[in-house]
Amino acid sequence: MAKLTPMQNLARWHIWLGWLVAIPLLLWIISGVFMTLRPIEDVRGGDLRREPAPFAPQVLIAPRLDAPATRVMLVPQGPRAVWAVTGADKVQSRYSADSGTLLGPVGVTEARVLAELAYAGSARLTAIRRFTADQAPLDLRRPRPSWQAAFEDGTHIYIDAETGEVLALRTKWWRAYDFMWGLHIMDPAGREDTSHPLLWLLGGLSLITSLFGTALLLRRRKAAR
Incomplete structure (x- = not known):
């Protein structure tokens, strides 16, 4: 079996990490978009x-x-x-x-x-x-x-x-907002803890995945030129 180049190894890690962080990234995006749908004054009632x-x-x-x-x-x-x-x-x-x-x-x-x-x-x-x-x-x-x-x-x-x-x-909007906030901070039960190991881990893995993707994109653009 041919030995993989460093960039091929980087691409493989990027794919596997992408699968791992796909769900939390979707939750962050969906919950973040939802929390912008109504002014906070309407949410608070x-x-x-x-x-x-x-x-x-x-x-x-x-x-x-x-x-x-x-x-x-x-x-x-x-x-x-x-x-x-x-x-x-x-x-x-x-x-x-x-x-x-x-x-x-x-x-x-x-x-x-x-x-x-x-x-x-x-x-x-x-x-x-x-x-x-x-x-x-x-x-x-x-x-x-x-x-x-x-x-x-x-x-x-x-x-x-x-x-x-x-x-x-x-209000009912407050409760929906609160539920989405709980998903956003990965604390759906208490919805208060904004600093915990699961959030650190998923946030760190998402950052690493993004950096790997950026490196691959820059390398491909350089190769294309």
Whole structure:
């Protein structure tokens, strides 16, 4: 069998590496093109989120806390405001801004009202479901107990089950974009890790394949001249 020249060896390696990186390259291209189809403002659904109504600051009463707190934040909730308090033990609760007294967790009826107040679209609210912190949906991205309000247009609004805060608004385009982002960074499960060994390996092999192809192209152009 005749011995292969260095360029023939390079071509063989280029072909084999090309087969190896073909799928990730297609995924990168397809996901990248998809993520350019809509402006990021439409993906985030900023036009579907209603700004909270103003309230009178002179009538606010500080929360009556029985234990140290690491965060006290005023949260508008429809026509009123509440204090969202994070204790030193990381437990969150809410207090009335009118009386300073402790309020209970958010129930399903209140969660429905808060979600509809936060939604500026015209679609109908079709379902509401509670999630625990350890079973938070992937599109929430926060380990918080929450109510998921699903609207007819595919929008999801998440209400914190303890404080009543609006945790997130996710459109159907956001979820599709998020899925494509997960493919793009080769992390379809968590969709957060942009630096991991699989991505380094596939990125490095793709770079080497491209360099081999460029060398072969330049050599052929030189030979043709």
